[in-house]
Each structure stands twice: as C-alpha cells, then as structure tokens.
Amino acid sequence: MSITSxxxxxxxxxxxxxxxxxxxxxQNAHEAGQQVDAGHDAGAPVNPRILQKVLITTAxxxxxxxxxxxxIVNGILVPA
Numbered sequence: 001m002s003i004t005s006x007x008x009x010x011x012x013x014x015x016x017x018x019x020x021x022x023x024x025x026x027q028n029a030h031e032a033g034q035q036v037d038a039g040h041d042a043g044a045p046v047n048p049r050i051l052q053k054v055l056i057t058t059a060x061x062x063x064x065x066x067x068x069x070x071x072i073v074n075g076i077l078v079p080a
Contacts, residue, residue: 001072009068014061021057025049 001009029036032046071077 001069006065006069010061010065013064013068014057017061017064018053018057021053021060024053 026045026048028043029040029046030042034046036042068077
C-alpha cells in the first residue's frame with residue numbers, strides 16, 4: 001500500500017467514524033431543561049463537545065485503520 005492510498009483510506013475511515021460518533025450524548029435545550037431563546041432552533045445541541053468527539057473518532061479510526069492495513073499487508077483484503 002502506498003502512502004497516498006494509506007492516507008486516503010484513513011481519511012475515509014475517520015470521516016465515516018465521525019458521523020457515527022457525532023450523535024453520542026447530544027441533548028437539545030428541551031432535554032437539558034433549558035429555555036430556548038427566540039430565534040434559536042429548539043433542536044440545536046446545547047453542548048456538542050466537538051473536541052472530545054474528534055479525539056474519540058481519531059482513536060477509533062486509528063484502530064480500524066490498523067486492522068485494515070494489517071489485512072491488506074497479509075493478503076486478506078486485496079485492493080482492486
């Protein structure tokens with residue numbers, strides 16, 4: 001696997017993992033028991049914790065990429 005292929009595969013794994021991690025622990029104003037100001041969306045998250053989710057995504061994506069890389073190097077997954 002070339003470095004370019006590795007970066008592309010890691011990026012795709014990271015991006016898909018981010019979309020799986022984003023909904024975890026999200027509360028809107030109603031669920032958090034807060035008053036919604038006029039002009040604000042009632043479904044907007046109160047505290048999205050984006051940095052925490054990016055770090056969790058990076059950890060999960062790194063483990064998944066290591067598994068994919070090992071599988072490609074050992075011939076289990078053969079790139080097209």
